[in-house]
Every structure is written in structure tokens, then in C-alpha cells.
Amino acid sequence: MTRMTPFSSPLLLGFDAMEKTLERLAKSGDGYPPYNIERLRGPDGSTEKLRITLAVAGFAECDLDVTTEESQLVVRGRQSDDTEREFLHRGIAARQFQRCFVLADGMRVIGADLKNGLLSIDLDRPEAERQVRKINISVKD
Template sequence: MSRISLASNPFLLGFEGLDELVERAQRSSAEGFPPYNILQIDADRYRITLAVAGFAPEDLSVTVEGGSLVVRGRRGAEAGEREFLHRGIALRPFQRSFVLAERMEVTGAHFEIGLLHVDLERRAAEARPTRIPIDTPG
């Protein structure tokens, strides 16, 4: 079965990586932990909030890797063995990735009452036309 590429349109020059981008986004959406919200603050600012109950700020890392925002959580060893009657708070290690558009930058992250907030902003592109000179032989 042949697969139709999203970037097969001849007017979309330089978008060969679009298929890979869509696949990365689909893989990221399949992750279920931790739950998160995405808030659009205004036209160019966003906030991702992850529910990370049981994790301390030092257990978390926020990085930008290859055009993706990557949030990781890993708890240190708990002191002593405990016998839980019910364990509903997941403390397993996790990695949650978000594919970032071009010009999207992480502007900060802060931790508050079991929630990790990551702020993003879309930087304005230069919208000035560029004149291209035409060479002639001779």
C-alpha cells in the first residue's frame, strides 16, 4: 500500500520533513502520563501545565531538543519500604514531548502546588519582502 506524502504538492518546496513532524506529533499524543493542559494566553503566548503530583522540582527537567519541548520526571529512591493499601498516584518516570513550530520559544517554567507550568511564545518573523537580483549571461 503506497502512502501519500503530505509534502508531495509541488508548491510546497522544502517541506520534506513535514511527514516526520506529523509522525512525531502522533507518537507524542499517544503518551498518557502525566496529564496536561495547553492554554492559549493570547495570539502568540501559550502555557502548558502538567499535573506532576508527587514530584518535586528537582525531580523534573525541561529541555528543548531537536525542535521538541521535552519534559522528564524521575523520582529518587524513596526512603524505606512502604506497604500501600491503594496506590493511585503514579510516581513512575515519564517523558512527555511536544513538537514546537518554528519561531516558538520556551520563555520559562515554574512549579506550583503539584503543577509544572511551561510558558511558550511565538517570536515574530521578519515580514519584509526581499528583492532577488536576476543575473544575465555575459
């Protein structure tokens, strides 16, 4: 029995990678760390940027890794367990995480800042020029 997916339509050509990405995102149900996504307008009001802010309290810069892999922004955090300290109660766990964000075509990461336990990642999308291309039809009789 074949599996029917939203991308099975014969009108949607070449969307296989997007379907796999959506499946991968649906499986990642962990909500840690919490994050915000906000739209930032430039001084002229037309340029638009996005900022992703993740709450990463307790993580140092060396514990965090921000990369782009294919069309995804991947943020990883790994804290090392401090063996020199003796805890009577441990409510704040040294926890690992990986958070993925799918980037649209043309999105690029400008930079990342860590301040007061918040990791801010700025993105922008340069205006793409609209392309219209005429396809010549060859006649074979």
C-alpha cells in the same frame, strides 16, 4: 512501491523534518501526564504568550527536566522508587514520562514554575518582521 504522504507535493519543499516530527508525535499515544495549553494576553492586549500546564503531582523539581531539542519542547519526569517504605497497597506508582510539544519557528521558552503539583511552562513568540526580498534574474544568452 513508493509511499505517498501529505508532504509529497512538489509545492512543499523542505518539509521533510516536519513530516518526521508529525510521524513521531502520532506514535506517542500515551496521555500521561494530562496537560492544558492556554493563551495569555499581555496588559496591552496585543502581546500574546502561551502557557503549557502539566499535572505532575508527586514529582519534585529535581525529578523533572524541561529542555528544548531542535524545534521541540521536551518535558521528562522520573521518580525514584522509595525502597525504605513498606507499602500494604500501592495505587500511586512511581512513573516515568516524556511529553513532547512541537514549537513553531520563533517560539521561545520564557520559564517554568512548579506549584501545587502543576508545572507551568511559559512561551512567547516575538513579532517577526515581515521580509520581502527581491531576487535578481541573471540573463545568460
